[in-house]
Amino acid sequence: xxxxxxxxxxxxxxxxxxxxxxxxxxxxxxxxxxxxxxxxxxxxxxxxxxxxxxxxxxxxxxxxxxxxxxxxxxxxxxxxxxxxxxxxxxxxxxxxxxxxxxxxxxxxxxxxxxxxxxxxxxxxxxxxxxxxxxxxxxxxxxxxxxxxxxxxxxxxxxxxxxxxxxxxxxxxxxxxxxxxxxxxxxxxxxxxxxxxxxxxxxxxxxxxxxxxxxxxxxxxxxxxxxxxxxxxxxxxxxxxxx
Amino acid sequence: xxxxxxxxxxxxxxxxxxxxxxxxxxxxxxxxxxxxxxxxxxxxxxxxxxxxxxxxxxxxxxxxxxxxxxxxxxxxxxxxxxxxxxxxxxxxxxxxxxxxxxxxxxxxxxxxxxxxxxxxxxxxxxxxxxxxxxxxxxxxxxxxxxxxxxxxxxxxxxxxxxxxxxxxxxxxxxxxxxxxxxxxxxxxxxxxxxxxxxxxxxxxxxxxxxxxxxxxxxxxxxxxxxxxxxxxxxxxxxxxxxxxxxxxxxxxxxxxxxxxxxxxxxxxxxxxxxxxxxxxxxxxxxxxxxxxxxxxxxxxxxxxxxxxxxxxxxxxxxxxxxxxxxxxxxxxxxxxxxxxxxxxxxxxxxxxxxxxxxxxxxx
Numbered sequence: 001x002x003x004x005x006x007x008x009x010x011x012x013x014x015x016x017x018x019x020x021x022x023x024x025x026x027x028x029x030x031x032x033x034x035x036x037x038x039x040x041x042x043x044x045x046x047x048x049x050x051x052x053x054x055x056x057x058x059x060x061x062x063x064x065x066x067x068x069x070x071x072x073x074x075x076x077x078x079x080x081x082x083x084x085x086x087x088x089x090x091x092x093x094x095x096x097x098x099x100x101x102x103x104x105x106x107x108x109x110x111x112x113x114x115x116x117x118x119x120x121x122x123x124x125x126x127x128x129x130x131x132x133x134x135x136x137x138x139x140x141x142x143x144x145x146x147x148x149x150x151x152x153x154x155x156x157x158x159x160x161x162x163x164x165x166x167x168x169x170x171x172x173x174x175x176x177x178x179x180x181x182x183x184x185x186x187x188x189x190x191x192x193x194x195x196x197x198x199x200x201x202x203x204x205x206x207x208x209x210x211x212x213x214x215x216x217x218x219x220x221x222x223x224x225x226x227x228x229x230x231x232x233x234x235x236x237x238x239x240x241x242x
Numbered sequence: 243x244x245x246x247x248x249x250x251x252x253x254x255x256x257x258x259x260x261x262x263x264x265x266x267x268x269x270x271x272x273x274x275x276x277x278x279x280x281x282x283x284x285x286x287x288x289x290x291x292x293x294x295x296x297x298x299x300x301x302x303x304x305x306x307x308x309x310x311x312x313x314x315x316x317x318x319x320x321x322x323x324x325x326x327x328x329x330x331x332x333x334x335x336x337x338x339x340x341x342x343x344x345x346x347x348x349x350x351x352x353x354x355x356x357x358x359x360x361x362x363x364x365x366x367x368x369x370x371x372x373x374x375x376x377x378x379x380x381x382x383x384x385x386x387x388x389x390x391x392x393x394x395x396x397x398x399x400x401x402x403x404x405x406x407x408x409x410x411x412x413x414x415x416x417x418x419x420x421x422x423x424x425x426x427x428x429x430x431x432x433x434x435x436x437x438x439x440x441x442x443x444x445x446x447x448x449x450x451x452x453x454x455x456x457x458x459x460x461x462x463x464x465x466x467x468x469x470x471x472x473x474x475x476x477x478x479x480x481x482x483x484x485x486x487x488x489x490x491x492x493x494x495x496x497x498x499x500x501x502x503x504x505x506x507x508x509x510x511x512x513x514x515x516x517x518x519x520x521x522x523x524x525x526x527x528x529x530x531x532x533x534x535x536x537x538x539x540x541x542x543x544x545x546x547x548x549x550x551x552x553x554x555x556x557x558x559x560x561x562x563x564x565x566x567x568x569x570x571x572x573x574x575x576x577x578x579x580x581x582x583x584x585x586x587x588x589x590x591x592x593x594x595x596x597x598x599x600x601x602x603x604x605x
Contacts, residue, residue, distance in 0.1 A: 165331050
């Protein structure tokens with residue numbers, strides 16, 4: 001078990017690293033696809049594309065995390081419960097809407113580029129964070145809240161010192177889900193010119209080059225793995241303390 | 243002093259507490275008792291404003307609770323609940339330090355106070371301070387609950403079935419430890435329970451509630467001697483006479499007694515009893531003699547039926563109920579009372595217990 005865990009920490013990032021080194025990637029794809037003329041997408045380096053991809057994920061996830069936690073906190077306050085089903089419903093609809101459609105609808109309003117991509121990714125990330133924030137706060141035992149109130153903690157102190165710390169591992173689970181989904185979905189950003197790892201995928205699609213497609217997909221998948229693992233370790237570390 | 247005057251609480255159509263008036267003198271322990279839904283917990287929670295009364299007034303030392311800032315009020319009132327409600331993500335020390343931290347005490351005095359309180363509730367600060375609540379037994383958790391409530395030295399402590407969720411043996415220990423703490427600290431305690439034995443054991447005043455009203459508020463002794471209604475009589479139970487005897491000490495009903503000296507000649511025994519008690523030169527109880535079986539020429543010491551004083555004699559602080567139980571068990575009409583050194587100090591007779599029980603007052 002320990003071996004497997006250590007292997008996970010080393011193997012996935014190492015594979016990701018190798019994918020970013022042009023000669024290594026070229027050799028690998030030449031081996032896989034000997035018949036394809038080009039084995040490496042050269043308009044941008046994979047490192048640049050990875051950087052764009054990470055930026056897309058980060059810029060969309062951060063406000064989504066803030067909005068998701070904020071809305072989750074709001075609807076679990078006294079007086080906020082009435083909006084609970086409304087907010088959950090809206091977030092669920094945003095989640096079920098096809099990402100490609102959101103992109104298509106956002107372009108007329110926001111133009112081409114990163115803006116529509118960030119907007120679509122933002123919408124997709126809210127729901128898991130919101131859902132887990134609500135679940136995490138709800139999981140705080142009523143007796144704990146009663147004791148906190150009875151000892152003279154006001155609503156704000158209760159939220160900051162009791163509810164959020166206790167809900168934190170669950171909220172982090174939601175953030176992890178959102179980020180992992182985002183890494184995959186962000187490849188669609190290339191359609192609207194947002195760059196990222198979707199660029200070689202689409203280029204490969206257009207030029208019938210499976211090496212480009214696989215390269216972009218592989219890097220995105222490995223990135224999702226690495227982020228998932230890092231956030232998960234944060235969760236268990238914090239969860240063990242609580 | 244806690245004063246509730248015509249306090250009423252309605253939840254929509256339902257009446258939880260109906261025009262309740264009660265005075266709890268400073269330094270006493272008042273138990274609110276009654277069946278589920280009688281309004282005892284609601285009454286308790288109105289004192290620290292976790293529940294706001296529909297009408298009526300609640301005053302603490304004359305100042306109405308509704309005029310005070312709710313958090314400031316609660317920080318000055320200890321609060322203990324059945325499920326304890328320790329904060330699972332904080333250590334025992336951090337839990338106990340909750341109210342001092344809210345009151346912005348400095349770190350040094352908070353730490354000192356935490357250690358003092360852990361000692362008070364019988365847990366070693368070095369061993370328990372850094373533990374998390376999940377590592378504690380039910381009894382330990384509730385001790386921490388009590389320590390946390392007492393942290394900022396509040397004059398008033400509210401306890402809602404604090405020992406209701408632990409096993410009977412632990413409950414018994416927690417009760418006697420809390421009685422000791424209460425004797426020392428003299429807090430004004432409001433204690434909710436549905437356990438009549440617990441009420442009788444802990445209370446200075448027992449307030450029996452039924453359907454949102456007080457049916458009787460009395461000392462445990464008077465409650466048991468004179469239940470006001472058939473409801474109270476049923477509630478205190480058919481063994482109320484025995485429960486009542488448990489509230490009194492042997493010292494309350496014992497009479498002085500003398501023992502025969504061990505050197506006394508058998509012929510000189512002049513006792514109204516057949517089995518007089520015998521003491522040694524220092525007045526320590528050593529046993530008894532059968533006056534029908536002693537023959538002339540022997541001393542009391544030679545005819546002595548020796549017993550172990552610590553086992554045979556009653557103690558002054560023991561309960562009258564236990565004394566009665568001993569008499570029934572041993573099949574005797576009277577038992578000697580001895581002090582810590584085994585010296586005979588008096589006697590208790592079955593007749594005295596019976597008379598005491600029927601008259602309903604101490605001698």
